[in-house]
Amino acid sequence: MRKILFLVAVFCFQFFYLQIVALNKVVKTNENKDKFLYKIEDFSKSEFLGEILVNAYSNEDVEIFSDIYKKAKQIGANTFALKPIENIDGTIQKFNPAYYFLNLYYTNAEEIPNEENVAYLISSSDKSQKININNQTIELQARSFLKLDLTKSEIMSVSTRKLLGSMVKLSSKSGQPSLYLSLTNFKIHSNDSIYGGVNFKSGDITGLEKSFGMFLTTIYTEQKKD
Numbered sequence: 001m002r003k004i005l006f007l008v009a010v011f012c013f014q015f016f017y018l019q020i021v022a023l024n025k026v027v028k029t030n031e032n033k034d035k036f037l038y039k040i041e042d043f044s045k046s047e048f049l050g051e052i053l054v055n056a057y058s059n060e061d062v063e064i065f066s067d068i069y070k071k072a073k074q075i076g077a078n079t080f081a082l083k084p085i086e087n088i089d090g091t092i093q094k095f096n097p098a099y100y101f102l103n104l105y106y107t108n109a110e111e112i113p114n115e116e117n118v119a120y121l122i123s124s125s126d127k128s129q130k131i132n133i134n135n136q137t138i139e140l141q142a143r144s145f146l147k148l149d150l151t152k153s154e155i156m157s158v159s160t161r162k163l164l165g166s167m168v169k170l171s172s173k174s175g176q177p178s179l180y181l182s183l184t185n186f187k188i189h190s191n192d193s194i195y196g197g198v199n200f201k202s203g204d205i206t207g208l209e210k211s212f213g214m215f216l217t218t219i220y221t222e223q224k225k226d
Helices: 002-020 061-074 210-219
Strands: 021-026 047-054 079-083 100-106 118-122 129-133 136-140 144-149 156-159 167-170 179-182 205-207
Touching: 021 061, 047 061, 061 210, 118 210, 136 144, 179 210
Parallel strands: 118 179
Antiparallel strands: 021 047, 047 100, 079 100, 118 144, 129 136, 129 156, 156 167, 179 205
């Protein structure tokens, strides 16, 4: 009986997320084996394939992105961009985490810009967190992130301020790709084929795979350091 109830619960859980995330439009498909799904700002050289609608609010960002990723790969997308939603007067609506569209594209790898020596500190989905950056205490609001520009002249120490918390030291390196650091536990396994796995983990600071990190910094709000 317990096994039956467990299977029913799993089915309902999966069905719930299938209802949240919908492949709203498909104009074309593309055959490629790219594993990544990166955010792009300039899509003038990209091929538009379709759009995804996220039509409900959820703090379970891993599950939401997992379904977005699977649907994007169904049509061969390797890049995405947040689609602006216009008001009646032509102004752009403020981002609503319970209702938004992602445009899906195929972009040649050489046309995807590489951001270097930048670190994104990403907060929890449901609560604010206090962190130390070079002994300066900052309260990072829920569903927000800090963008840090790294330089060779300064080593940034980032700590979660807990008794048994963790610290990472960040600095600029030649050719170093952008870093996405979660200050919470997204429960991503190191062998996860969708996300590419955890880059590194230091206590409760976790390095996220770029695709997932880009998704979070798209649906979260940037918080300024000063």
